[in-house]
Amino acid sequence: MxxxxxxxxxxxxxxxxxxxxxxxxxxxxxxxxxxxxxxxxxxxxxxxxxxxxxxxxxxxxxxxxxxxxxxxxxxxxxxxxxxxxxxxEGGKIHMGSRREIRSLGDLRRVYTPGVANVCKAIEKDPDQANYFTSIGNSVAIVTDGTAILGLGNIGPVAGMPVMEGKAVLFDQFVGISGVPILLDTSDPDEVVETIKHIHQAYGGILLEDIGSPHCFEIEDRLKAELDIPVMHDDQHGTAVVTLAAILSACRTAGVDLAKAKVGQIGLGAAGLAICRMLMAYGVEEMYGSDLSDDAKDRLEKSGGTVVSSVDEIMEKSDIVVATTGVQGLIKKEQVRKGQIILALSNPHPEIKPDDALEAGAAFAADGRLVNNVLGFPGIFRGALNAKAKEISYPMLIAAAQAIVDSTREGDLVPHPLDPNVHVAVTEAVERAANTGQVQ
Ligand SMILES: NC(=O)c1ccc[n+]([C@@H]2O[C@H](COP(=O)([O-])OP(=O)(O)OC[C@H]3O[C@@H](n4cnc5c(N)ncnc54)[C@H](O)[C@@H]3O)[C@@H](O)[C@H]2O)c1
Ligand SMILES: O=C(O)C[C@H](O)C(=O)O
Ligand SMILES: [Mg+2]
Structure with a gap:
């Protein structure tokens, strides 16, 4: 059902x-x-x-x-x-003020003429903007609407409820103001140019639900050209949480991840990043499948092995991750006894966890449980706290490790409403940003 x-x-x-x-x-x-x-x-x-x-x-x-x-x-x-x-109803977010205006004195302090002195101070020393504006606590949540969840290219306005949702999570979990930005272009030149022109109002840029392959070029160029943290959530937020879930499963099952055979179905934004993260972590046998030849080429160039079908992935792998957006793609008959299966597509997984477990999987989870909500809020909070100019690989590994450390024995990941996990990720990322080290 x-x-x-x-x-x-x-x-x-x-x-x-x-x-x-x-x-x-x-x-x-x-x-x-x-x-x-x-x-x-x-x-x-x-x-x-x-x-x-x-x-x-x-x-x-x-x-x-x-x-x-x-x-x-x-x-x-x-x-x-x-x-x-x-x-x-009415949307899920609104821009509020942090100061109340109850008197003329308040008006003069909060607005004009008082505000002019603050403007001049920032003009003289732009660093002062970190203390006297909201910039350092704001993150732009940018989408072009081309890969909204697994719903596909439904456009940025239809994707707004997801962006508002991410803003709610930013606010409630780590106190960041997330500001949705809807782009009516997917052209990398235009996207990069637009974000470059508006980035000064934000301490960081979260790219969200931007489809592949253009997401790769957009993120690479923004990271190179901006001196604030830029992260494509569907790539790295997802890869961090997936690595954490796999590490926890391996811990419980007594499996050495580096020696395990891992199969990734769907090599788009999320899938390719998961493969790259797992290989960087030491996985030696990384298999991947996709319908697109370009996506398969990208995996090969990153050091993974392309296989021809979902069947072959299911046949070969101890651990299977799926991010295709295709509901029900994995059949119960394809599940091998003892497999770890993460079917991460939202809103509907490639196989329901109960079905995978019934078919013999040792661990199974979907994208509601293994979700980048466990990663992106703390990653950005940590990066902003450290005034980091980028989100580096050690920061991402530190986030994954913090999620593993916050996971109860036998679970795959912590509960997303557990405030401790967001604090733990924040602290680990901040430490890694300051030291360049995971611990
Ligand atoms: N749980 C999470 O935190 C999380 C995070 C990010 C993305 N996702 C989910 O992952 C899915 C994909 O998101 P994305 O941003 O990577 O999208 P994307 O469009 O970049 O990638 C999807 C990839 O799947 C491939 N694909 C489609 N049908 C396939 C099939 N039958 N066999 C093999 N490959 C197939 C496509 O060719 C494409 O390369 C979405 O459903 C999204 O909700 C979940
Ligand atoms: O939004 C989510 O729930 C996770 C993820 O970013 C997705 O695109 O599915
Ligand atoms: Mg997303």
Whole structure:
């Protein structure tokens, strides 16, 4: 069963023992996936609950609603609401101010004429901008909309909810102001030129959901031409978290990563970066497959071995990572006993972790669990804290190591809401930026 829709069922349940269980059992017997339950109102005779449920499609929702309404005894569905859309009403972010203006004195300090002195101080010594503006705490989240999650080239405006989401994570996890920038061009010359012209307002540039192959040239050129940290999240944020998950799995399984055979399905932005990171970490046998000859060439040039098909990767590899954007690409029959399988495409993985485990995998995870949210916030916080001019390989390895160190024995990665992991990544990256060393 593929769950692609989340809805909230607002259900009134008369207070008779066993009534709530009847509702839950209908949801279970119809194979819908029960999520959070919130009590909205406790009355004398009945309780109103908001039950979050994942469904396959609209027909599935209708079936479950009808069955619940048929239970009888006063059990009634009052509304079916969409929690996800509700959470997006009005957008998820806004630019706020850090100073209140309550008096004319405040106005003169915060704005004119006081502000002119600050401008002159920065004109005289541009470094002062680090202390008297928000620049050093702001990161531009830049997309051209060409590889939004695994949804493909849906354009930058359709990708805005993802960019706003990244801004929310930046703010809540590490206190960075993330500012979405939507580009209506994918031409590397134009993208680089545009970002160069606007970069001065930001302490760093996070490139997000920019497709391959143009993402490689864009990132390389920006890194060379700007003296602030630039990182393509889908490449390096993903590679860091994937390396961390693989290291944790190897730790638990007692496997030596350098000696393991690793297969990567999909050699786009995320896939190629994962291969490069794993090979730099010491993996000797790195296999990759893609539909595009250019993508395969890039892997060969980076030192990996191209194989012809998904079948061959599944056949050969102890550890399999998939980042194709293709839901259900890996079949249960292709899974080998004891494999570690990370099917990282969002919103739908190449194989569901439960299916992979059922087919014999030793570890399996999807892109909701192994997600670059564990990496990019702390990587940028650490880089900004250190006033680093770039995000270097030792900084990325330090981030991966910090994620491994924050992972409980037996888990693949920490919980993304664990504030300790973002602090640990920040500190490790800052240390690596200052010393050039991982530890
Ligand atoms: N979990 C995470 O943190 C995370 C991070 C980044 C990307 N992703 C996911 O990875 C996926 C790819 O993202 P990307 O930025 O690398 O996109 P991309 O477009 O750069 O790369 C996708 C690659 O997959 C290849 N591909 C497509 N179908 C294939 C098939 N049947 N067999 C082999 N290769 C195939 C394409 O040719 C392309 O090279 C997306 O679904 C995205 O959500 C997940
Ligand atoms: O946005 C995410 O959840 C992860 C990643 O950046 C992706 O593109 O899928
Ligand atoms: Mg992304």
């Amino acid at each position: 593929e769950y692609s829709i989340i809805r909230n069922l607002i259900v009134e349940i008369p207070q008779v023992p066993g009534n709530f269980a009847k509702v839950v059992s209908v949801i279970g017997s119809e194979q819908a996936d029960l999520g959070d339950i919130e009590t909205l109102k406790i009355g004398t005779h009945s309780t109103i609950r908001d039950i979050s449920v994942q469904f396959e499609d609209e027909a599935h929702i209708e079936r479950v609603v009808e069955k619940i309404n048929q239970i009888g005894g006063g059990i009634t569905i009052h509304a079916v609401s969409d929690d996800v859309l509700k959470a997006h």
